Amino acid sequence: MKIRKDKDILLFTKLGSFSILFGCGVLFFQIGSKTVMVLGGMSILVGIMMCIMALVASTKPKTELIRDERITRINEKAGYNAGWLIMLAVTILFWVDKIWSLNIELKDMYYTTIFVGAYSWLILRWYYNKRCIE
Amino acid sequence: MRTRIKELRAKYDLTQEELAVKVGVRRETIVFLEKGKYNPSLKLAHDLAKVLNTKIDELFVFDD
Structure with missing residues (x-):
């Protein structure tokens, strides 16, 4: 399977990874507050979804995404x-x-x-x- | 509706992917067009005719 590594895919992966790291940081430092924990959890979830989406898109040729x-x-x-x-x-x-x-x-x-x-x-x-x- | 896209594509030695890139659509759209399952817009029909060096009414054949 050929995986594309163009600018858009890398940007999306970077944003997803940043979101996961942000979520982990929030959960690590603010474990007491329930609202902040939900925010951290959501951030991790969004990050994981973005990474999966980037991975799926990278396996398809660019013409299939027009x-x-x-x-x-x-x-x-x-x-x-x-x-x-x-x-x-x-x-x-x-x-x-x-x-x-x-x-x-x-x-x-x-x-x-x-x-x-x-x-x-x-x-x-x-x-x-x-x-x-x- | 029948189309001569497949025939003309073969004449100019183009793959579905190459034709799709030339007219700016997905390869799936070319597949559906060749099967006669999709009615293209006038612009797409014009672009296809231009790339395949023919006229729109020669590219798309309507059976009465």
Whole structure:
């Protein structure tokens, strides 16, 4: 497997490594405060994700990462349909709450819409990329 | 819709990767174009025709 080592990949890896080191430093020096510990943990997590993303991107040729018109069209179509799915999910929750009096709070609605929106967008993107939109 | 991209690409001895780089798209896009599964924009069709030294209406054939 050929691994690219160009400027963008190295920059992303450096930022990820810095984020991990920052997180470790925060956890080491501020172990008492819960909020700071969460911040440190998040920083480590983001750093690890950035390093993984850089590694995955480095194994692909640069031409496979171009955002061309087909990808733009796929993203637009997936976003449009994900938007309608969010509307549908919110409508269903609203009527379920009305009919069965479940006392669903607004907080639960946030999680549902984020979940439905993000996952449906990712799944639709994958589907349109496989099938190819006309 | 049928395309003559594969035929002309072979004539000019270009790989899918090379053609993709010349017109600024992903190799996958060229694959879908050759299969006739993707309708390109006018700009991409123009760029492809220019690289393959032909006209747009000769590159893309529409069956009535």
